[in-house]
Amino acid sequence: MTALLEVSNLSRIYDVRRGAWPFGRLAALHAVDGVSFDLAAGRTLGLVGESGCGKTTTAKLVLGLVPATGGEVRIGGESLPAAGTPAWRALRRRMQMVYQDPLGALDRRLSVGRQVMEPLAIHDIGNPADRREKALAMLDAVGLAPHHFDRFPHELSGGQRQRIVLARALMLDPQLLVCDEPISALDVSIQAQVVNLLLALQQKLGLAYLFISHDLRMVRQVSHQVAVMYLGRIVEQGDPDRLFAAPAHPYTQALVSAIPTHARAKRQRVVLPGEPPNPVDRPAGCAFHPRCRHAVARCRVETPELRSLADGRRAACHLAEQIA
Amino acid sequence: MLRYLAGRLLRAILTIFLVITFAFFVLHLSGDPAMMILSADAPPESIKAFREAWGLDRPLWQQFLAYLFHALQGDLGNSMRDGRPAIQLVLERVPATLAITVPAFALKLLIGIPAGIYAALHRNSLADRLTMMVSVAGFTVPSFVLALVLVLVFSVQLGWLPSAGSDSATSAILPIVTLGAAGAAILARFTRSAMLEVLGQPYIRAASAKGLQWRKVVVEHALPNAAIPTTTIVGFMVGTLIAGAVVVETVFAWPGIGRLLVSSVSNRDLAVVQAILLLVAATMVTSNIIVDVLYGWLDPRLRRGGSRGR
Amino acid sequence: MAESTGALVSLQGLTVDFDTGKRIVRALHGIDLEVRRGEALGLVGESGCGKSVTWLAALGLLGNRARIGGEVRLDDRNLVGAPVAELERVRGRRIAMIFQDPSSSLNPVHRIGRQLGEALRLHRGLDGKAAEAEARRLLDRVHIADAQRRLGDYPHELSGGMNQRVMIAMALAGQPDLLIADEPTTALDATVQAQILELLGEIRRDSGMALVLISHDLGVVAENTDRVCVMYAGRIVEDAPIDTVFEEPAHPYTRGLLAALPELDGPRRALTPIAGVVPEPSNLPPGCSFAPRCERRIEACEAAPPPSTALAAHHRVACIRA
Helix, strand or coil: CCCCEEEEEEEEEEEEECCCCCCCCEEEEEEEEEEEEEECCCCEEEEECCCCCCHHHHHHHHHCCCCCCEEEEEECCEECCCCCCHHHHHHHCCEEEECCCHHHHCCCCCCHHHHHHHHHHHCCCCCHHHHHHHHHHHHHHCCCCHHHHHCCHHHCCHHHHHHHHHHHHHCCCCCEEEEECCCCCCCHHHHHHHHHHHHHHHHHHCCEEEEECCCHHHHHHHCCEEEEEECCEEEEEECHHHHHHCCCCHHHHHHHHHCCCCCHHHCCCCCCCCCCCCHHHCCCCCCCHHHCCCCCHHHHHCCCCCEECCCCCEECCCCHHHHC | CHHHHHHHHHHHHHHHHHHHHHHHHHHHHCCCHHHHHHCCCCCHHHHHHHHHHHCCCCCHHHHHHHHHHHHHCCCCCECCCCCCEHHHHHHHHHHHHHHHHHHHHHHHHHHHHHHHHHHHHCCCCHHHHHHHHHHHHHHHCCHHHHHHHHHHHHHHHCCCCCCCCCCCHHHHHHHHHHHHHHHHHHHHHHHHHHHHHHHCCHHHHHHHHCCCCHHHHHHHHHHHHHHHHHHHHHHHHHHCCCCCCHHHHHHCCCCCHHHHHHHHHHCCCHHHHHHHHHHHHHHHHHHHHHHHHHHHHHCHHHCCCCEEEC | CCCCCCEEEEEEEEEEEEECCCCEEEEEEEEEEEEECCCEEEEECCCCCCHHHHHHHHCCCCCCCEEEEEEEEECCEECCCCCHHHHHHHECCCEEEECCCHHHCCCCCCCHHHHHHHHHHHHHCCCHHHHHHHHHHHHHHCCCCCHHHHHCCCHHHCCHHHHHHHHHHHHHHCCCCEEEEECCCCCCCHHHHHHHHHHHHHHHHHHCCEEEEEECCHHHHHHHCCEEEEEECCEEEEEEEHHHHHHCCCCHHHHHHHHCCCCCCCCCCCCCCCCCCCCCHHHCCCCCCCHHHCCCCCHHHHCCCCCCEEEECCEEECCCCC
16 A cells, blocks of 8 residues: 655755855755655654754655755645645645744644644634634543633643644645654653653544654654654664664664663663764764764765665665674 | 945945935925026016026936036036035035034033933832833924923023023023933933833843942943834934924024024925935945944844854 | 862852742742862752752842842852942852853844954953954864864854854853853753763863753753752752662652663663643742652641752752752
């Protein structure tokens, strides 16, 4: 069966000017460079990486909020139409986005109920009475009480606001939810609540999630597949348990070992030298080679392809088998 | 940097051009100069002769082009009242206006900025609330009301200062104070909010945490940052140095550009009005450019490059 | 390493009240805390628990809306109520502090060199060439490459990780006995976080400086400190060595935090969130602040806030059911 979301060779390039205006040469910034993945209904793909890796740009490309420079996005078999067209708007009903800052994503001046009903109003579905009923049902589904309908966002807590954002996103019965750091702004004890809610909704409604986060532990908790991005490319992709327990790509190894944990003895710490480079200055060959302990001559010259390893995982590293 | 300035200059010229065009057409379409200058009872032949002499009988667009042509050569036309070149008339009056607007500007800065800073540093204190109340009064009271009140008190009741004209040395005092009051009030309010915003920033707390004395934190860390938005307002005030005193000059019978503008408009003395507007536009635009350049110097974050999507 | 000779800083009954104009809200309800020389102490809690307020109050950085009570003893002095000049001598020189968002903790219109120089002039009386040389040395110490060039850069030209290193360098300029790191890595990427925490550990080992590491992330605290205090709603609810907190947590809140965290190894288990929300400081429940969310609550819990009792030699808990 066709996957719900198919992304092939997606790329997005920006023209930037290096150096002080108005001097400086033009350069190309490859925010996303040849990213491909599939996402089936009812499954979660976790997308991890640090700032500048392109995960947020990927999310925007998937939704069509940013036009792609290359490659293709297919939803349920059809190619993503150009943004702003009626066809795109119709397709957007099937994909919604959940953002990091729930207070910023909600209008301070409208009541919770009105904001949850808004998607129905925009797409002209049902009459006001139907909409209200559906909104109340949705509030209940995300664990809020009916009296929250008339409240305002600033009267509620961070966790409750994120539930409202979720409720609003679900009103159009989407099949795909793109979650960009949905829990980072919440307290630890609340994060667990929202994550459990996301999992329950996935079970109940068969939702697919593109779950973007820098919190590797949470990503492992919710994902069926994980893709690690570095400077616009996917460097490792596969089953979360295996990927985190025994990462194949040196960057994933560093990322995983960077997670502070009580059980340090079990895992050797790999501290990466240097800074995550500016995406404009992407190194030739393997983008990671300047910071990689294992780099050899070939790494400086030849960009590794994302290829399958013995256990079904894929890694973009010439030396993946040796260092795993 | 040069390309940036060139771009701004181009836009500045375009702005001035738009101002002149707008002024030209509005003035010419809004009334008949001949009637105004010669009076309504004048015989039709003299009106016709007047019109011909000044080229007012030709089509409007032709008049406009002729005006532009002469303007580019430095000839802004002559006054219809006394025949003298408009430029001369205008430039004659500039010193008088500057004699009150420049001291008023200094007053605004010297009173407004310190008041605003003090209010911000002592937020919610009695001094702060008092300063804010006075400042609200300062910019809501229309300048002519303030002028009249000042005249009543200082000229009529106390007899210390002259109420009008520009004869004695002290006759500039009341106009200057009137002009300075509203500006100082606005500046106080603005400086206060700029300072408050800066004082709430994390780097102020970090500077204190370093052990730096509060006085130094304010002077070396807060003020330079608060100066950035304040420059906008100050720049705007510089732009109004020429034309900002129309009401005050009228109330105090001060012989500056403002009064000239008022009388020229009511007389439909087209060339003079246009010359004044040209001067005002040029001043505004120049001060804007200076402010923009100053911004780059004050705020290092603005000196960078940019990016566009493909 | 010299033996720790007793407490460096000792907080006793520290309270903080905020005057909002309409009423007074208590944010800290009597904190008792000791930091010994060379010790690494973690302070963990969620937003609003008072972990930052504690140390901002100790250094007098809370502004004039805050009323501070209790004692903060450094050497033989009490910093609470001390004159500002005295506090200014302590800040940066005995106790230094670094903050959460390094890029906004640096003045955007001053170059790095100037900001470092300010600290050096203040604490070490260095000027001109001597200050510049020392600034370079400090930047090297925090592993910033190309130090000379960096001195002429502005904060917005450096990354978040580098700015945090600059903040650490500035903190070191005064050679303090204690460094308070308030969520120093929360705004940074994971690999950069690891670098910064490693740097802090290295500096501690070299200089014997004490460290208070404030974070909402138990993992961050676990790896980098010897002892941890867990805070909730303005009180310390548990105070124990790191291993004890992870292996035998006594307070239900600590247990709840651990259960709500997913693991990276081992089988995936369902997360057990803590029901309810953190109470508003102006609206605390009578009795134990955590009681409404606690599975183990009994009637006595709602009567009065539980006192802090010693479970073992170095393990204190504020719970009557521990």
